[in-house]
Amino acid sequence: MSVFDGLKYRKVSSPIHDLDPRIKFFYVCAIFVGAILFWTILPLLILFAIQIPFVLLAGVKREWLRSLRGTIFLAAIIFLTNLIVRYFASGGALLVTDLEFAAAMTLRFIVLVGSFSVFFLTTSPDHLGLALERTRMPYEFSFAFTTAVRFVPVLAEEAQTIMDAQKARGLELEKGNFLKRIRNYIPVLVPLIVSAIRRSLELAEAMESRAWGATKKRTNLYILRLKQGDFILFVITIVILMVTVYVRIYIDVPGLSQFLSGVS
Amino acid sequence: MVIIETKNLSYTYPGGTKPSLNDVSIKIKAGEFALITGSSGSRKTTICRCFNGLIPHFYKGELEGEIRVADKDTTKHPTFEMAKEVGLVFQNPENQLFALSIEKDVAFGLENLGVPREKMRQRVDWALKLAGIYDLRERSPHEISGGQQQRVAIAAVLAMQPKIIVLDEPTSFLDPLSAKKIFEVIHDLNRKLGITVVLVEHRLDLTAKYADHIIIMDKGRVCQDGNPRTILGAESTRLIGVGIPKATLLFQMLAKDGLKLGSVVPLSSDEIAQSLLEAIKPHD
Amino acid sequence: MIEVQDVGFTYPSGVEALRGVAFTVNNGEFIAIMGQNGAGKTTLVKHFNGLLKPSIGRVLVDGIETKKTSVASLAKKVGFVFQNPDHQLFSETVEEEIAFALKNFGFEEETIKKRVTWALSFLELKKYRKTSPFMLSGGERKRVALASVLAWNPEILILDEPTIGQDYKQKEKLRQFILQMQTQEKTIVIVTHDVEFVAECNPRVLLMTEGRIVADGQGKNILANPEVLAKSSVVPPQVVQIFSRLNELELPKNVIDLYEAKDLLLKKLEKRLR
Numbered sequence: 001m002s003v004f005d006g007l008k009y010r011k012v013s014s015p016i017h018d019l020d021p022r023i024k025f026f027y028v029c030a031i032f033v034g035a036i037l038f039w040t041i042l043p044l045l046i047l048f049a050i051q052i053p054f055v056l057l058a059g060v061k062r063e064w065l066r067s068l069r070g071t072i073f074l075a076a077i078i079f080l081t082n083l084i085v086r087y088f089a090s091g092g093a094l095l096v097t098d099l100e101f102a103a104a105m106t107l108r109f110i111v112l113v114g115s116f117s118v119f120f121l122t123t124s125p126d127h128l129g130l131a132l133e134r135t136r137m138p139y140e141f142s143f144a145f146t147t148a149v150r151f152v153p154v155l156a157e158e159a160q161t162i163m164d165a166q167k168a169r170g171l172e173l174e175k176g177n178f179l180k181r182i183r184n185y186i187p188v189l190v191p192l193i194v195s196a197i198r199r200s201l202e203l204a205e206a207m208e209s210r211a212w213g214a215t216k217k218r219t220n221l222y223i224l225r226l227k228q229g230d231f232i233l234f235v236i237t238i239v240i241l242m243v244t245v246y247v248r249i250y251i252d253v254p255g256l257s258q259f260l261s262g263v264s
Numbered sequence: 265m266v267i268i269e270t271k272n273l274s275y276t277y278p279g280g281t282k283p284s285l286n287d288v289s290i291k292i293k294a295g296e297f298a299l300i301t302g303s304s305g306s307r308k309t310t311i312c313r314c315f316n317g318l319i320p321h322f323y324k325g326e327l328e329g330e331i332r333v334a335d336k337d338t339t340k341h342p343t344f345e346m347a348k349e350v351g352l353v354f355q356n357p358e359n360q361l362f363a364l365s366i367e368k369d370v371a372f373g374l375e376n377l378g379v380p381r382e383k384m385r386q387r388v389d390w391a392l393k394l395a396g397i398y399d400l401r402e403r404s405p406h407e408i409s410g411g412q413q414q415r416v417a418i419a420a421v422l423a424m425q426p427k428i429i430v431l432d433e434p435t436s437f438l439d440p441l442s443a444k445k446i447f448e449v450i451h452d453l454n455r456k457l458g459i460t461v462v463l464v465e466h467r468l469d470l471t472a473k474y475a476d477h478i479i480i481m482d483k484g485r486v487c488q489d490g491n492p493r494t495i496l497g498a499e500s501t502r503l504i505g506v507g508i509p510k511a512t513l514l515f516q517m518l519a520k521d522g523l524k525l526g527s528v529v530p531l532s533s534d535e536i537a538q539s540l541l542e543a544i545k546p547h548d
Numbered sequence: 549m550i551e552v553q554d555v556g557f558t559y560p561s562g563v564e565a566l567r568g569v570a571f572t573v574n575n576g577e578f579i580a581i582m583g584q585n586g587a588g589k590t591t592l593v594k595h596f597n598g599l600l601k602p603s604i605g606r607v608l609v610d611g612i613e614t615k616k617t618s619v620a621s622l623a624k625k626v627g628f629v630f631q632n633p634d635h636q637l638f639s640e641t642v643e644e645e646i647a648f649a650l651k652n653f654g655f656e657e658e659t660i661k662k663r664v665t666w667a668l669s670f671l672e673l674k675k676y677r678k679t680s681p682f683m684l685s686g687g688e689r690k691r692v693a694l695a696s697v698l699a700w701n702p703e704i705l706i707l708d709e710p711t712i713g714q715d716y717k718q719k720e721k722l723r724q725f726i727l728q729m730q731t732q733e734k735t736i737v738i739v740t741h742d743v744e745f746v747a748e749c750n751p752r753v754l755l756m757t758e759g760r761i762v763a764d765g766q767g768k769n770i771l772a773n774p775e776v777l778a779k780s781s782v783v784p785p786q787v788v789q790i791f792s793r794l795n796e797l798e799l800p801k802n803v804i805d806l807y808e809a810k811d812l813l814l815k816k817l818e819k820r821l822r
Contacts, residue, residue: 126368154404154406161632165379168597172652203362210345210372210424221388505716511658517806523818534793537794541793
């Protein structure tokens with residue numbers, strides 16, 4: 001659950017929250033590209049560090065750290081898999097570079113999660129839907145997106161109620177072997193699905209009643225306008241992108257072990 | 265002026281064997297506060313769906329007879345066109361809010377109609393204020409109570425400036441105090457703006473006093489139609505199993521035991537208390 | 549018997565839903581827990597069958613602390629009918645739906661058959677034995693949900709908002725049902741904000757506000773006390789509203805029943821009118 005906590009938007013105002021979602025998304029993509037380009041730990045550490053002022057400025061430190069903590073399990077799996085693969089690939093010997101490689105891969109994952117988490121923590125889903133609309137995607141898609149976001153907490157609560165109702169009738173979800181446990185969830189899933197279907201019908205009815213599909217030229221209460229901060233972030237992002245590409249092509253980044261031995 | 269009129273309206277849902285509405289003929293006048301009531305399964309919701317053309321456009325099925333709402337034949341005008349004339353508010357507040365902020369939700373219908381942004385902002389703010397939720401406009405729907413959600417739904421149809429608002433048991437999920445507030449908002453809309461209100465409800469204790477007109481349904485038919493005082497005061501109505509207001513019941517019980525409290529049938533506790541006080545006055 | 553001893557409960561989100569709640573539900577009692585939405589009513593009753601465990605204090609069901617046992621074993625004693633039947637119906641037939649809990653509790657095949665038949669006839673659902681619960685009307689689905697809990701014959705029955713969406717006749721049936729359960733000395737706890745329904749039944753009333761119990765006593769004493777009700781945003785029943793406007797008649801203060809009100813008014817007015 002905690003990974004998702006890191007994606008939960010909370011309405012606050014900060015210079016980062018006020019930025020245009022399209023530019024923010026561009027920034028996240030730049031970080032993403034950077035993380036994909038490098039296989040060594042140093043540049044990844046720098047990419048990770050770049051995000052910290054961003055997070056602090058947005059005032060979402062706690063939520064951000066929580067989402068990173070949520071990645072621990074997956075990060076550990078990535079680290080161990082890389083280590084094991086390397087170990088067998090090199091015929092049973094483990095070198096410092098292998099350790100460094102596994103660490104770099106894990107850090108790459110953390111950088112990705114971290115940047116996306118910042119994006120979702122500071123972007124209202126409403127604005128995101130608006131940005132989607134602006135990309136000339138059909139309105140139905142952005143509507144489906146915002147409605148889905150709207151109903152996630154409702155469905156989560158409903159699932160909990162259903163589980164409680166069935167437990168009150170003696171259902172023990174954790175009982176039995178693997179197959180039995182999967183079967184245990186049928187009494188939870190059926191009501192959840194039936195109720196979701198019923199809910200979607202009621203939603204459709206309410207949408208129809210509020211003139212859904214009246215005109216192709218739909219208007220919108222909100223509008224996205226680029227502001228000064230958006231231009232600044234745009235320039236920063238371009239710089240990040242150029243530097244990473246330049247470094248990747250023209251500079252041979254030393255591994256941490258080489259770097260350390262070079263220093264001493 | 266009659267604003268809603270059905271003549272011999274009968275309707276069968278797709279795949280249904282029995283008609284859900286059976287020969288329904290009613291007239292509701294412009295500016296009226298009409299109350300439709302009846303036990304579960306009396307098909308109150310079905311008749312609501314006819315008023316803005318959800319039946320037959322959305323539900324299909326077989327519709328016979330005539331229906332005219334705001335001078336339009338609902339079978340010939342799509343629901344999005346009827347939406348400008350008739351606003352529908354449903355039972356479950358949760359399932360009629362789609363957006364992530366209150367004001368965006370209230371704007372939804374206007375956005376669909378392509379209303380320009382400046383005008384939309386004005387109308388949204390106007391509707392929010394009338395429903396008494398202007399201060400909540402930036403909240404998300406799950407940060408507010410069920411009663412507030414239902415007021416958002418009312419504001420959302422109000423923003424489209426319809427002539428008629430139809431509410432299908434809007435308070436059945438709410439506590440009595442929130443319900444009372446909803447009814448007060450509706451009553452205000454009716455009285456101050458002259459909007460025709462059609463309220464489907466079985467809590468007559470709270471609503472009968474607002475009504476100018478009551479229609480009682482039973483198994484898809486209209487079985488009583490007329491003035492609330494006459495109908496709720498009649499012995500035959502009690503036998504249909506409608507929840508008659510306690511004040512009216514008390515009036516009937518006193519009359520049966522020989523204590524007549526005037527000719528006006530009371531519909532609320534205020535009214536019966538008034539008649540009781542008047543009954544003792546001349547003898548003081 | 550349920551003993552609630554200074555219970556406090558805080559949700560993981562940090563919301564403090566119960567504070568210092570203490571009372572005892574005796575065997576055979578009929579209790580209505582009232583208060584506004586969000587007052588903590590449902591949170592409280594979820595402690596009775598262990599769905600929630602207190603953050604502070606203890607809840608004892610027949611002397612067993614809920615923290616030290618499972619929901620499944622408590623559920624056998626404490627039947628819990630949820631507000632919305634659609635949150636529990638999932639079987640292909642009504643019969644299977646009712647048998648579900650009995651199987652979970654490990655009853656014998658023969659006993660299950662007998663109990664299902666009993667529950668079906670008790671709630672007038674016999675003709676729907678082989679029908680899918682999803683084909684039934686709202687009121688019927690509510691009865692199936694009730695039957696599926698009654699089937700294992702729990703000593704204590706909790707009904708969460710049983711009157712929501714119910715019409716006048718259905719409410720009257722529910723009242724008859726509760727009276728019948730009372731004669732069998734079952735303990736009944738209902739969570740409700742239907743003040744008229746409570747006025748008709750006159751049970752013991754627990755009034756809650758912001759996670760606390762602010763009043764505990766016989767229905768007629770609490771529902772006829774407008775000051776206490778106002779504090780927890782409960783609207784007084786109609787009879788009380790009427791009587792509160794008739795101060796000069798010097799009527800007794802604790803009347804919530806319509807028939808009692810009528811008799812009192814007749815007596816008073818006959819004297820005055822003569």
